[in-house]
Amino acid sequence: MSQQQKQNDIHWLTGQFSDRQKEVSYRHSIESNVRSDARLALILASAIFAMFGITDYNLLGLTQEYYLLLAMRITVVSSCVAIAFIIGKAGGYADKAWLHALPLWIFAIGIILIVPLRPESLSTQVTSIAVAIVAFYLLIPNLLTVAALASAFVSITFLATAMIYAGVTAEGAVRIGLLLAMANIVGYSSLRRLERLQRQQYALLNEERDQNRELLQEIKHRKSLEAQLRMVAERDTLTGVDSRSYFMKRAQALLQRSRLEETPFCLFMIDVDHFKKINDTWGHTQGDVILTKIAEVCQHSLRPTDIIGRFGGEEFVVGLPHTSPNDATAVAERLKQGVEALSLDGEFKDLQLSVTIGVAVATPEDDLDTLITRADNRLYEGKRDGRNQVVTSS
Numbered sequence: 001m002s003q004q005q006k007q008n009d010i011h012w013l014t015g016q017f018s019d020r021q022k023e024v025s026y027r028h029s030i031e032s033n034v035r036s037d038a039r040l041a042l043i044l045a046s047a048i049f050a051m052f053g054i055t056d057y058n059l060l061g062l063t064q065e066y067y068l069l070l071a072m073r074i075t076v077v078s079s080c081v082a083i084a085f086i087i088g089k090a091g092g093y094a095d096k097a098w099l100h101a102l103p104l105w106i107f108a109i110g111i112i113l114i115v116p117l118r119p120e121s122l123s124t125q126v127t128s129i130a131v132a133i134v135a136f137y138l139l140i141p142n143l144l145t146v147a148a149l150a151s152a153f154v155s156i157t158f159l160a161t162a163m164i165y166a167g168v169t170a171e172g173a174v175r176i177g178l179l180l181a182m183a184n185i186v187g188y189s190s191l192r193r194l195e196r197l198q199r200q201q202y203a204l205l206n207e208e209r210d211q212n213r214e215l216l217q218e219i220k221h222r223k224s225l226e227a228q229l230r231m232v233a234e235r236d237t238l239t240g241v242d243s244r245s246y247f248m249k250r251a252q253a254l255l256q257r258s259r260l261e262e263t264p265f266c267l268f269m270i271d272v273d274h275f276k277k278i279n280d281t282w283g284h285t286q287g288d289v290i291l292t293k294i295a296e297v298c299q300h301s302l303r304p305t306d307i308i309g310r311f312g313g314e315e316f317v318v319g320l321p322h323t324s325p326n327d328a329t330a331v332a333e334r335l336k337q338g339v340e341a342l343s344l345d346g347e348f349k350d351l352q353l354s355v356t357i358g359v360a361v362a363t364p365e366d367d368l369d370t371l372i373t374r375a376d377n378r379l380y381e382g383k384r385d386g387r388n389q390v391v392t393s394s
Helices: 003-008 020-029 031-051 053-060 064-090 097-117 119-138 144-165 170-234 244-261 275-282 284-301 325-340 368-384
Strands: 265-272 307-312 315-321 355-361 390-392
Touching (some): 064 097, 170 244, 244 315, 265 368, 315 325
Antiparallel strands (some): 265 315, 265 355
């Protein structure tokens, strides 16, 4: 049997969860409903118990027995009504089960006291006791064990007082006992079945909540993985700028939009000067550090609307929507100057970095590949003419 099944196991006799913690959790979950139901049930039961005072008066008149019964009924009713309001305000079916059980014992004692004060009405009292037993089980919310103990107490004590004060014979006591036993069996079986069904429903709801929680966690985990995969696909892992494929996707969309809106669009290619020498001198790991720093400078030099991606190796590509050729050249010059001003520490402190940039201006007939080729051609013009410069297509 799994741990979950053990926790959901219900005791065959008490109708409660075998796992104590699960039982307490269940009681806490129904606490508010039990409070309101118990308060209403106690008020109704107290009203019914008080109404029998009319029968007492009809049978006894203004006698000492009547006044004793009246005092007993007032005590029982006032006590139970007070407990009803206490339960409604501060009842705790999980932590204060004794408070919910107390009215049963008060009613039980009150019912038993009627026998010595009205022994001549025993025949009607037998019926009342049977109804009271069923009410103990089904009307006033309580644990099955509490209801069973209170009902057994009422049954046994009623038989004893009936034999002592009403002169019931052994044969009569057996008949009454069978009737009360039947009432106990019906009440116990009904409440036990109800308790089991309620706890089974609670266990199923908890399992469903656990499954939903696990499903939500799985969905969250999958979304996290998707976001990571998207990041891997969209970002260059070394420099943090757009990957080549993602840049091409974004640049294509921006180029098409510029055509529709008839706005200028420029693109430039960036190449780190003498980068092979850097790799050969300090190694590829240190070369990667240099690329990362240059990528940071590029991102700081660009506007929020511009896009930048790593085209390959030491080459970067930038797309500038809504940008005239003069403005694109100005952005490229600012970027070039930012790389020149980049200060390095340690073994790179004497290294002077520079980049060559080729700028291309889109025409209505250009597709993205044509625009990139033109910017690349301007880039190689700049490299042939001495590097560390910006070359713009006419």
